Amino acid sequence: MIDFLGDVVAWFLDPAHWLGSGGILGRTWEHVQISAFSTVAAALVALPPAIWMGHRRRGGIVAVAVVNIGRAIPSFAIIALALPISIRLGLGLGFWPTFLALFALALPPMFTNTYTGIAEVDPALVEAARGMGMTESQITTRVEIPVAAPVIVTAIRVSAVQVVATATLAALVAWGGLGRFIIDGFAIQDNVMVFAGGLLVAGLAIATELGFAAFERRFVPSTASRSTSEDLLADVTVAPQHG
Amino acid sequence: MRNYLRKSAIGAVLLSVALVAAACGSGDGAGAKEGPTITVGSANFSENALLAEIYAQALENAGYRVQRNLNVGNREVYFAALESGDLSLVPEYVGTVTTFLGGSASSDSDATYQTLLGLLGDKGLTAASYASAQDKNGIVVRKDTADEFGLSKVSDLAQYNGQFIFGGPPECPNREFCLIGLQDVYGLQFADFKPLDVGGPLTVAALEGDEIQVALLFTSDGVIAAKGFVLLDDDKGLQPAENVTPVLRKDIVDAYGDDLIAVLDAVSAKMTTEELTALNKRVGFDGEDPDAVATDWLAANVG
Numbered sequence: 187m188i189d190f191l192g193d194v195v196a197w198f199l200d201p202a203h204w205l206g207s208g209g210i211l212g213r214t215w216e217h218v219q220i221s222a223f224s225t226v227a228a229a230l231v232a233l234p235p236a237i238w239m240g241h242r243r244r245g246g247i248v249a250v251a252v253v254n255i256g257r258a259i260p261s262f263a264i265i266a267l268a269l270p271i272s273i274r275l276g277l278g279l280g281f282w283p284t285f286l287a288l289f290a291l292a293l294p295p296m297f298t299n300t301y302t303g304i305a306e307v308d309p310a311l312v313e314a315a316r317g318m319g320m321t322e323s324q325i326t327t328r329v330e331i332p333v334a335a336p337v338i339v340t341a342i343r344v345s346a347v348q349v350v351a352t353a354t355l356a357a358l359v360a361w362g363g364l365g366r367f368i369i370d371g372f373a374i375q376d377n378v379m380v381f382a383g384g385l386l387v388a389g390l391a392i393a394t395e396l397g398f399a400a401f402e403r404r405f406v407p408s409t410a411s412r413s414t415s416e417d418l419l420a421d422v423t424v425a426p427q428h429g
Numbered sequence: 430m431r432n433y434l435r436k437s438a439i440g441a442v443l444l445s446v447a448l449v450a451a452a453c454g455s456g457d458g459a460g461a462k463e464g465p466t467i468t469v470g471s472a473n474f475s476e477n478a479l480l481a482e483i484y485a486q487a488l489e490n491a492g493y494r495v496q497r498n499l500n501v502g503n504r505e506v507y508f509a510a511l512e513s514g515d516l517s518l519v520p521e522y523v524g525t526v527t528t529f530l531g532g533s534a535s536s537d538s539d540a541t542y543q544t545l546l547g548l549l550g551d552k553g554l555t556a557a558s559y560a561s562a563q564d565k566n567g568i569v570v571r572k573d574t575a576d577e578f579g580l581s582k583v584s585d586l587a588q589y590n591g592q593f594i595f596g597g598p599p600e601c602p603n604r605e606f607c608l609i610g611l612q613d614v615y616g617l618q619f620a621d622f623k624p625l626d627v628g629g630p631l632t633v634a635a636l637e638g639d640e641i642q643v644a645l646l647f648t649s650d651g652v653i654a655a656k657g658f659v660l661l662d663d664d665k666g667l668q669p670a671e672n673v674t675p676v677l678r679k680d681i682v683d684a685y686g687d688d689l690i691a692v693l694d695a696v697s698a699k700m701t702t703e704e705l706t707a708l709n710k711r712v713g714f715d716g717e718d719p720d721a722v723a724t725d726w727l728a729a730n731v732g
Contacts, residue, residue, distance in 0.1 A: 279635060357624075360635070375505030
């Protein structure tokens with residue numbers, strides 16, 4: 187066991203494993219690329235409808251059910267199904283089928299939590315804002331989104347971490363990313379490489395988690411820092427004069 | 430009095446039924462073999478799983494207790510299982526397995542087989558007779574590629590170094606009969622290598638869709654003929670003899686003796702390359718169920 191861990195440390199200390207297109211840096215960058223692309227795409231598709239439906243507090247159950255298909259179908263199956271279509275459309279082997287699977291995986295948490303976050307904003311606030319003469323879209327942008335912001339960012343964070351962990355599947359369809367260390371290591375029974383690959387993916391997932399947490403602390407106002415709804419109401423009643 | 434007679438009559442009938450049932454139960458047919466269960470395993474591609482199923486059914490027909498553990502993985506995985514006793518028997522290919530064990534293989538099936546036996550002995554393993562059926566690594570291109578670049582043999586690829594993308598199993602860059610040999614023996618350089626699967630649907634789809642121009646498939650795979658691919662001639666003899674050879678644990682042979690080997694040999698005697706290719710086509714292309722195909726083939730050829 188100690189020998190094995192020693193081998194793993196030695197693997198990380200070998201500079202040849204870091205550089206080059208197949209090195210740790212290259213593969214990490216590929217992994218970040220496909221994870222970020224899929225998460226951002228899913229956010230762009232999930233958030234607007236979720237916010238709109240959440241504001242109207244309608245259609246949620248059906249939408250959530252539809253969106254959960256992305257979670258129900260295993261990502262691996264999505265890749266296998268998308269692959270022949272991707273080849274036939276001339277879109278290549280690895281990137282687009284994997285993107286589709288990661289997109290489908292990232293969508294449900296972002297949609298569901300955003301919808302719930304918006305829909306569950308204190309109705310008193312929404313009523314007060316309406317009473318002040320704010321338009322529906324003003325209510326959404328000035329009241330609901332800021333109040334629900336922590337929930338929304340958390341949803342994106344959860345999706346992003348899941349996507350990073352699952353992007354290893356790209357290696358099964360001849361693409362890159364950190365999954366290459368795991369798949370190629372397994373093919374030649376190099377357990378050190380497999381383990382190192384696993385560590386790298388876990389490390390990247392944790393880094394994603396911490397990165398989002400730091401972002402949240404810095405940029406996202408937490409409702410927990412406000413003591414009562416009255417304080418929030420006070421903020422809201424002030425807002426239109428600044429508008 | 431009548432009650433007592435009736436009860437003893439019933440008792441006697443029940444006793445005789447029980448005795449007959451016990452006698453029938455233990456007899457279980459003439460072939461029931463006492464001994465360790467034979468765990469038949471295979472590599473993770475359909476031809477090997479089919480061969481394993483055929484040997485497994487042949488053993489079952491002869492009365493041996495058989496368990497299957499197919500599609501275990503690639504050679505590093507299943508050979509370790511064979512050595513540890515988790516598997517008892519695996520259908521191997523004489524050239525590649527000899528090289529895997531550190532020996533040297535050639536196109537001489539007999540000589541390679543003898544070398545193999547020596548290497549297996551050190552590990553508590555042995556081999557039954559090899560079949561005439563061979564399945565070698567095949568370097569394959571599409572027909573339009575072959576026509577456009579005038580390719581008929583592997584050495585023709587050397588003129589186009591750096592132009593083609595090669596696709597094969599992920600372990601290919603580490604294999605003497607794959608990329609290493611293509612580079613050392615043929616001097617080939619590919620533009621890129623795509624790690625796909627072991628001569629399976631992923632590789633075929635990639636070749637058809639021109640994601641790769643040169644692929645590693647298997648010579649007994651019906652898909653080559655079915656898709657109109659061109660199998661390039663191995664003119665420098667990189668690929669050694671690859672006769673199908675059942676490799677098994679010595680302790681299994683010791684437990685059952687020569688009868689066991691005879692069952693395996695009877696199957697191998699009828700397994701030619703033509704038979705194997707036809708079997709692959711039925712399972713891989715016509716979509717027939719491997720278990721049914723195995724039963725069919727055994728009934729028709731071994732009886």
